[in-house]
Amino acid sequence: MKSILIHLKPFSEKSVPFKVTDVFSFIQAACMAALLSACNGSQPSGQSGSNLSGSISIDGSSTVYPITEAIAEEYRKEQPGVKVTVGLSGTGGGFKKFSRGDTDINNASRPIKPVEDSICKVNNVSYLELMVAYDGLAIVVNPQNDWVKQITVAELKTIWEPAAQGKIKRWKQIRPEWPDEELHLYGAGVESGTYDYFTEAIVGKTDESRGDYTASEDDNVLVQGIASDRNALGFFGFAYYEENKDKLKLIPVDDGNDANGAGAILPSIETVKNKTYAPLSRPLFIYVTGNAAKRPEVQNFVEFYLANAALLVQQVGYIALNDSEYQAELDKFKKFAEQMQ
Amino acid sequence: MRLREKLIESFLMLCGLITVLTTIGIIWVLAEQTVEFFQHVSLSEFFMDTQWTPLFADKHFGILPLLSGTLLTTIIAVVFALPIGLTIAIYLNEYAHRSFRATFKPILEILAAIPTVVYGYFALMTVTPFLQQFIPDMAGFNALSPGIVMGIMIIPLISSLSEDALFAVPKSLREASYGMGATRLQTVFRVLVPAASSGIMVSVILAISRAVGETMIVAIAAGMQPRLTFNPLVPIETITTYIVQVSLGDVAHGALEFKTIFAAGITLFMFIFILNNISFIIKKRYHEQYE
Numbered sequence: 001m002k003s004i005l006i007h008l009k010p011f012s013e014k015s016v017p018f019k020v021t022d023v024f025s026f027i028q029a030a031c032m033a034a035l036l037s038a039c040n041g042s043q044p045s046g047q048s049g050s051n052l053s054g055s056i057s058i059d060g061s062s063t064v065y066p067i068t069e070a071i072a073e074e075y076r077k078e079q080p081g082v083k084v085t086v087g088l089s090g091t092g093g094g095f096k097k098f099s100r101g102d103t104d105i106n107n108a109s110r111p112i113k114p115v116e117d118s119i120c121k122v123n124n125v126s127y128l129e130l131m132v133a134y135d136g137l138a139i140v141v142n143p144q145n146d147w148v149k150q151i152t153v154a155e156l157k158t159i160w161e162p163a164a165q166g167k168i169k170r171w172k173q174i175r176p177e178w179p180d181e182e183l184h185l186y187g188a189g190v191e192s193g194t195y196d197y198f199t200e201a202i203v204g205k206t207d208e209s210r211g212d213y214t215a216s217e218d219d220n221v222l223v224q225g226i227a228s229d230r231n232a233l234g235f236f237g238f239a240y241y242e243e244n245k246d247k248l249k250l251i252p253v254d255d256g257n258d259a260n261g262a263g264a265i266l267p268s269i270e271t272v273k274n275k276t277y278a279p280l281s282r283p284l285f286i287y288v289t290g291n292a293a294k295r296p297e298v299q300n301f302v303e304f305y306l307a308n309a310a311l312l313v314q315q316v317g318y319i320a321l322n323d324s325e326y327q328a329e330l331d332k333f334k335k336f337a338e339q340m341q
Numbered sequence: 342m343r344l345r346e347k348l349i350e351s352f353l354m355l356c357g358l359i360t361v362l363t364t365i366g367i368i369w370v371l372a373e374q375t376v377e378f379f380q381h382v383s384l385s386e387f388f389m390d391t392q393w394t395p396l397f398a399d400k401h402f403g404i405l406p407l408l409s410g411t412l413l414t415t416i417i418a419v420v421f422a423l424p425i426g427l428t429i430a431i432y433l434n435e436y437a438h439r440s441f442r443a444t445f446k447p448i449l450e451i452l453a454a455i456p457t458v459v460y461g462y463f464a465l466m467t468v469t470p471f472l473q474q475f476i477p478d479m480a481g482f483n484a485l486s487p488g489i490v491m492g493i494m495i496i497p498l499i500s501s502l503s504e505d506a507l508f509a510v511p512k513s514l515r516e517a518s519y520g521m522g523a524t525r526l527q528t529v530f531r532v533l534v535p536a537a538s539s540g541i542m543v544s545v546i547l548a549i550s551r552a553v554g555e556t557m558i559v560a561i562a563a564g565m566q567p568r569l570t571f572n573p574l575v576p577i578e579t580i581t582t583y584i585v586q587v588s589l590g591d592v593a594h595g596a597l598e599f600k601t602i603f604a605a606g607i608t609l610f611m612f613i614f615i616l617n618n619i620s621f622i623i624k625k626r627y628h629e630q631y632e
Contacts (some may be wrong), residue, residue: 162399166392175502184480184576185566190396191592209402211394214482214576215567217589225564228481230468 027150029244054081054297059087060094060107063193066316067133067149068107071305074312076303082297095287101125104292105302108285109197126290126334130302130329132309134319136238136272136281137198140248144230147327148172150252150264153279159185159233165210172217177198185213186222187233198235201279219317223247238267238281239317255279272319284318306330344384371610374603381597387604393567393583396592401602404608406567409531410484411609414559415552417573418495423545424494426499431502435529453497461561464490469562471527478568484563491558501549504529506540507533523583539623541591546620550613556581580609
């Protein structure tokens with residue numbers, strides 16, 4: 001039997017049976033991660049020239065983790081002598097260690113709870129809360145979808161709760177006036193902070209949702225899926241929607257609570273910041289202990305954090321505060337550090 | 342001199358053993374993890390449940406949605422590739438001029454040299470939008486487009502092996518057919534294709550096992566939603582895609598969720614193993630017939 005030989009002949013670009021540009025755009029996407037980490041050097045604003053040493057231990061929310069880790073990565077280049085470790089035990093798990101004084105900084109996707117605060121007091125741990133970014137989720141459909149004008153939180157719950165698995169499969173089942181078409185769902189994969197947050201805000205229980213949807217940790221896959229599927233509905237980080245505006249249709253969300261804005265509200269940088277786009281937006285924080293704020297390497301790191309957050313927050317997919325707000329947080333921290341001395 | 346001979350001999354054997362040992366090692370790992378998996382999930386659930394959601398709150402471990410995804414894309418690929426591949430084989434063997442054949446075959450086989458990731462993006466970015474012009478309801482991720490592209494990929498496999506089979510039909514049969522006054526077309530379809538049918542079947546089965554194990558094309562273009570359906574227009578998930586999805590995620594090693602990929606893997610392995618054995622048996626018979 002003859003074997004299948006692969007004859008490689010030089011061929012002109014014309015005979016290639018696919019669009020070369022598609023491949024290039026793919027390669028571009030594949031290299032994105034490499035590029036992101038490669039474009040350093042120019043962006044971190046210069047801090048003190050002196051070389052610090054010591055170590056800073058950070059733990060907490062996996063949602064804030066990408067921001068803190070991105071900043072820590074830049075910081076390590078600036079101050080190679082300082083060892084910065086960033087864990088991701090979740091906001092609650094992080095606060096447990098934080099309130100014992102085991103960690104210096106805690107990443108938090110919600111404000112500290114009264115219980116956690118009282119444990120800090122018992123253990124004599126003073127702390128400062130610093131807001132570092134906003135997190136918002138966008139609900140999107142295909143631009144050809146002309147029936148969804150807005151959606152309520154209750155309807156989103158009907159769609160995504162575990163009980164919907166294998167049952168809610170058509171648009172008509174959500175609202176009778178919507179067409180009798182198949183409903184194709186796209187959303188973040190179970191390992192992402194976006195998934196934790198979405199399930200918590202919509203279903204009411206963290207990490208509980210139906211399983212029969214296109215789940216991907218890669219937002220590109222979700223954008224591609226929704227942009228090319230008339231019957232699609234999906235969610236992902238608001239910053240990611242901003243980058244793909246032209247291919248998607250954003251849906252206003254009504255939480256049924258008129259106290260934070262009446263009716264359905266479209267996410268935007270303003271509505272995320274003024275908290276009317278609820279419950280799919282929230283501020284993100286870092287907490288610093290008083291003991292840590294006394295140490296020069298921690299002071300230097302936090303200052304570096306707030307000075308570089310604006311740029312890096314956007315790169316990792318969140319909404320940054322204004323420059324003046326970062327300045328206010330920085331002033332707050334400087335004052336706190338002085339008091340601790 | 343004898344010692345050198347022995348050394349070379351054992352080196353050659355070692356090379357052979359590497360492949361065998363690797364296979365045994367892979368089967369061992371697969372089997373070990375699968376056994377642990379089935380201590381938590383019953384066989385009946387694995388084969389009868391119609392949902393596959395091991396990563397979610399409401400856990401189901403039914404392999405059928407993944408299996409249907411794999412079968413669906415494979416069937417589309419073979420339905421697309423078999424008529425074209427066979428026609429090419431017949432044309433090249435019976436009709437084409439020798440010089441045309443000499444240039445056409447290598448070009449055809451370039452298809453087999455294209456990386457599957459390129460095929461995947463070809464399906465997603467080119468074939469799907471093209472098909473959506475005719476079928477507006479088709480989802481961006483679907484079984485049809487990667488199925489067709491997979492078909493394009495396996496055309497050289499079918500045409501090349503089928504052509505070998507047609508070529509191997511003894512000249513006497515062909516001449517006898519012409520001698521009886523049959524036309525060229527009659528000779529091809531009534532004599533040559535039936536005589537070469539076992540070889541053609543081998544080519545199809547090898548193409549099927551290639552399509553069943555294909556990963557990149559379906560992972561990119563078919564979607565990631567396990568769904569028990571034979572509708573080619575909606576997002577589905579194949580066994581291979583599921584394995585990729587879990588391996589790329591952060592699922593903890595040793596967790597039940599992680600073991601699901603071994604259970605899925607062994608299902609795939611058994612599938613391809615059986616197909617290859619069928620082709621082996623057919624091939625053996627075929628050789629007995631003519632040599």
